[in-house]
Amino acid sequence: MSTTAPAASETGLTTAPVRLEIQNLRIELASSGEDVVDEVSFTVRAGELLGLVGESGSGKTTVALALLGHARRGLAIAGGRINLDGEDLLSLRPAQLRAVRGAKVAYVPQDPSAALNPTLRIGLQLREALNCHPGAVEDVEARTVEVLQDARLDVNSGILKRYPHQLSGGQQQRVALAMAFACRPSLIVLDEPTTGLDVSTQRHVLETVRALCRSYGVAAVYVSHDLAVVGGLVSDVAVMYAGRIIELGSTQQVFNFPIHPYTRGLLEAVPSPDRSEVLTGMKGQPPRPGRRPKGCSFAPRCSYAVERCSIESPAPLHATGRLVRCLRASELGAGALAARGTPVPVSLTVSEPILQLNELSASYGRHAVLHDVNLQVAPESCTAIVGESGSGKTTLARCIVGLHANWRGQMSFEASPLARGMRGRQIELLKRIQYIFQNPYTSLNPRKTVSQIISQPLEHFERQLTTREREVRIARVLADVSLGSAFLHRFPDQLSGGERQRVAIARALVVEPDLLVCDEVTSALDVSVQAVIVELLRRLQHEHRLAMIFITHNLALVRSIAQTAVVLCEGRVVEAGPVEEILEHPSDEYTIRLIKDVPKLTPGAKEP
């Protein structure tokens, strides 16, 4: 099959040499020989970035690691070629491969705080990266300074003498970038390098990556589940599903006129700060290696699937400037992403607030985190609290539910004052305010079944219920969160991230609360799953007539779910009001910057 990304020929401008060429890469489970990744082919030219996108479990990180000649434990690279500047990485002996890694192929990990050695100064770590490839660089000191400047770090600030923990997350990621670019590699592999960063920091880091690739003619592969980030950054994009590339082409083409139903689904799940609409997520989850259905792997989740799809395995086709792996590609055509979605019905009712905060200030020890926060939550409505990490939004949530007791000011629930900590609150009150944690991977007890997890609050709050009544309530709430009774006896590690978060929601809803506090409930989830969860919360909030506090760092999500919003910056409320007004006519500088820095699905929007 042809392996050239069609984008290059299309613009007719790119004549840069091909740096990386992958042909029919196949990675298997070492024990059984079942494919984890198969038939993956693409090329990247010097100075270009290719985005590798897909849900978790799609095989994108596996491919990324293979570019360094590495396979995770239990996996084996079984076939194909990875040509870097004409040399096949897979034919190298381990010692040769080690010489290539770092010098010709560099890797930027997801979490820089875990990748940098906390006991070594930055200068030493950078020199180490250079010194392990003797001969690669003549003047190590000069290069160290140069790469730090390239990564837009101030060398005169004494950064070389600092330890990683003395740097911010953004600075740490820049150091990781500097290390990767230190030996002037041909290829750089970036594994979701901005996931843990704030939108503003994220934008700056991404700009640095793009500039560095351009100026040094480096080919880059950028792995991400965040399509909005990829959209503004890369020139070509490869969408992966179940270990195969299902659509490959220029970002402009693929994001504006997606063909494959999966790509369409992913794009429709991305929230936008410009429109308020019902998000459509995708049901189900990618099949595991060895459990893939016959025919097209996506067929069971595909709304366009016909009978043929579950029999015939689609071969990659050339269609309107891209490769696409779908049997119905020609019929589906490249429809522009429909002026999407149903707008969210907005109803603002003015009534007595169910929760009211006056001049609330909170601190950890002597360190003040929140300053004079005022907040009102109307019954049966959703208020979003928006802010970057460190803005105090999680502390605010913890004060409201009673996990954090060190605060001053007034907080009242239905006009009666709330005690500081949960120990001082009536059991009835604990029941009426429920909290959903950020990370569903840690909020469910791994030793308990779903049924035990959901029945626990019932056993505690509503002891009068008989076993039978409890079962009815559990079944009803499971149906509410779209999980069947088949889930009752599963353990959390048998569930996907989205399913776990549904269980967490069910646990909060089963006691029929009046106020639901959701703390970044989608930040640990894929975009497609995020859309489903946000929709679920919106529907449940409406059906159960709940008041809801939705905490997020993602401004784009706010519009889909909330009626009013509060923007927090360094522990202070900088803006509050109806969502429409804040997003369309922001008055505070911080809000304006926050809105500007949200990555948007505007492919090809590049600065010179």
Place this chain on the structure above:
Amino acid sequence: MQWLATLKAAVRTPRGAVGLGLTGFVVLLAVIGPHVEPYSPTNFVTIPFSTPSAQDLLGGDTLGRDVLSRVLDGGWVLLIMAVAATAFGVIVGGAAGISAAYLRGKIDGIIMRTVDVVLAFPSLVFALMLVSIIGPKLWLIVLAVGFAHAPAVARVLRSATLDISERDYVKAVELQGVKPAKVMRSEILPNLISPLMVETGLRLTYSIVLMAGLNFLGFGQPPPAANWGFMIQENRIGLSSNPWAVVVPAALIALLTIGTNTFTDAIARVAIGVDRRPEEAALIDELVAREAA
């Protein structure tokens, strides 16, 4: 059941199979022994330190008793005492460690400083001190050995609990106002099964060594009774005439400790984290299933 699954997985590893085999062999010998011994272990049937013969397969001991009969008879009390001491130590130490970590504050301080004081004594010296004050009673030896283990168990479980009690699922239950005792029992304890199993195995090994040591020093069952630890002590003067009277009980104690330790090691290796990410879990499950098949 999680702990059963872990045990089964441990047995399936080569390390676990060897460990269980060794332990099983010695335990079987100690349990069946008293019913199959050829002579009474306290009767004088041969010449002191006589070499092995057709009548006395392992020869005679310091007083001319049959070594084989004494070996077969001398294990079960040691085993029962070691198990009882381990159980006592793990329960007391575990309860102390979990409460210290979960309740924090003053209680943590009091428990852990007590632990520090007890830890300052070598466990054998500590047990000897108690036994020499109160006298060589079997129940006291069990309590003394168990109590000597408690601090180490408390340390390990405290650090494990510190981690778990910060998890969100514990916070979720606390938010309902559930009482601390119940949180510890139903949320934290089930997540401590792996360290508990490893710690129990490890402490069992130490208990056996400590018990045998105390017996060797003469604090144990009073003399005519057979006991592996004390056999080494009473027969060592005849080591050159009939080495079997020392070597066999010593070897059995060694095999038993090596067996329990190896098996514990297998459990520790099997009991890797439970909160794996689903894709990873799927991969590992797949691999494990295939290896088993």
